[in-house]
Amino acid sequence: MTKTVDDIVPPSPLSDDDMLFLYTGGTTGMPKGVMWRQEDLLQVLGRGGNAITGVPPADSMDEVISRVQPGGTGMKSLVACPLMHGTGQFSAFINLSMGGCVITMPNRNFDPALLWQTVQDRGVNSIVIVGQAFAGPMLESLDANPGRWNLSSVVQMGSSGVMWSQENKNALLEHIPQMLITDSFGSSEAVGMGMSVAAKGAAPKTAQFALGPNCVVFTEDGNRVAPGSGESGLVAVGGAIPVGYYKDEVKTAQTFRTFEGRRWTVPGDWAEVNTDGTLHLLGRGSVCINTGGEKVFPEEVEEMVKTHASVRDAVAVGIPDTRFGETICVVVEAEPGETPTLEELSAHVKSRLAAYKAPRNVVVISTIGRAPNGKVDYKRLKQHAIDTLGTK
Numbered sequence: 001m002t003k004t005v006d007d008i009v010p011p012s013p014l015s016d017d018d019m020l021f022l023y024t025g026g027t028t029g030m031p032k033g034v035m036w037r038q039e040d041l042l043q044v045l046g047r048g049g050n051a052i053t054g055v056p057p058a059d060s061m062d063e064v065i066s067r068v069q070p071g072g073t074g075m076k077s078l079v080a081c082p083l084m085h086g087t088g089q090f091s092a093f094i095n096l097s098m099g100g101c102v103i104t105m106p107n108r109n110f111d112p113a114l115l116w117q118t119v120q121d122r123g124v125n126s127i128v129i130v131g132q133a134f135a136g137p138m139l140e141s142l143d144a145n146p147g148r149w150n151l152s153s154v155v156q157m158g159s160s161g162v163m164w165s166q167e168n169k170n171a172l173l174e175h176i177p178q179m180l181i182t183d184s185f186g187s188s189e190a191v192g193m194g195m196s197v198a199a200k201g202a203a204p205k206t207a208q209f210a211l212g213p214n215c216v217v218f219t220e221d222g223n224r225v226a227p228g229s230g231e232s233g234l235v236a237v238g239g240a241i242p243v244g245y246y247k248d249e250v251k252t253a254q255t256f257r258t259f260e261g262r263r264w265t266v267p268g269d270w271a272e273v274n275t276d277g278t279l280h281l282l283g284r285g286s287v288c289i290n291t292g293g294e295k296v297f298p299e300e301v302e303e304m305v306k307t308h309a310s311v312r313d314a315v316a317v318g319i320p321d322t323r324f325g326e327t328i329c330v331v332v333e334a335e336p337g338e339t340p341t342l343e344e345l346s347a348h349v350k351s352r353l354a355a356y357k358a359p360r361n362v363v364v365i366s367t368i369g370r371a372p373n374g375k376v377d378y379k380r381l382k383q384h385a386i387d388t389l390g391t392k
Helices: 038-044 061-067 086-097 112-122 132-144 166-175 249-255 298-305 342-350 378-389
Strands: 019-023 033-037 076-079 101-104 126-129 156-160 180-187 190-198 208-211 215-218 232-237 256-259 262-265 269-273 279-284 289-291 294-296 311-321 325-334 361-364
Touching: 019 038, 033 038, 076 086, 076 112, 086 101, 086 126, 086 156, 086 180, 112 132, 126 132, 132 166, 132 311, 166 180, 166 190, 190 215, 190 232, 190 279, 215 269, 232 279, 249 256, 279 298, 289 311, 289 325, 294 298, 298 311, 298 325, 298 342, 311 378, 325 378, 342 361, 361 378
Parallel strands: 076 101, 076 126, 126 156, 156 180, 325 361
Antiparallel strands: 019 033, 180 190, 190 208, 208 279, 215 232, 232 262, 232 269, 256 262, 269 279, 289 294, 311 325
16 A cells, blocks of 8 residues: 655754764663664665665765666565664665665564565565574575575675674575675674675675775774784774763773774674785684683674584683683583583584683573674673573
8 A cells, every 4th residue: 555645844954964872782781872863874875776786875965765666665674683773773764765674573583584575575675684693594494495585576684793703604595595694793883894695606705894984903002904914903994973871971082093194983793804815804802812812802702603513603702811821712502402512513613713712611592692783792601601501
């Protein structure tokens, strides 16, 4: 059914300086209110354009309107993740600014079979998710029901904010070979840090991204990390960035920093720059594990552990240790009927990563308990591991 509605007249004149407050997930602490100027947010979200589909930014609202085909709906985007999350909200804004249509799930709980049915029934073109927490069950549903749904309308699937494995992407592309998978590296306060694009037969490695045009990796003393140097640094994005965090001057100063005489968003992600200029993401420094003087980023260990056949989901945490300061413990949600052992998982990690990154303890849990946005509560799971192991 189609109907026309009157234009909404705001109670006061609108301005480029009007603010949108987007609250972070609070994965590693209390949620923070990110203050985006409307003009800056429009800028980083593409101004009605889309680089993946080759649509350039629009110079005016009239230009956006002129791109909409009479009687058409534009791109149909199914935003499967919560709209309160930056990935869902910003993806919806991008599609709406292109004259597209946003579709949401009809229920509150994530149901992959219902998602695929919605894709078929609505002729969805683009699917927005948040990493492995969504993509894993979606793949299981397709594997269990081959050919059940007509997915020929899908041309793109996108995610941002969390890790998404190469293996999962490859398997999804077997089911939907015509689509592109876009994996964006960003956060509520840092949009456009990097992106990887996967097509059937050409999925990039996990945590490998092409640097965004305004993205740089800095050492802690403010020097740029050279490609191929093997040096790690903090990822920073410049250009149109938020004003800061609402009523939190301390955290604003920590995240929005000045290097080379200009202001950057530095959300705390560590990375190396490969020889070809691409980014190898290591992880968030606030949850980094320091074991025997070596820094270990949980995400790297987690992605390796999750490739073991007995593991459904996993989180790596640091456990206090009198000799090493901390040791690595993986909290594991096992596949049904499986009981992964420390010996198995340690050997599995050592087969691909340095030996010091292997877990020294394993705690099996009924569910990792990811939030609707795919994030995990590291503090809660670390305390659970400490309590289970009897560590002080």
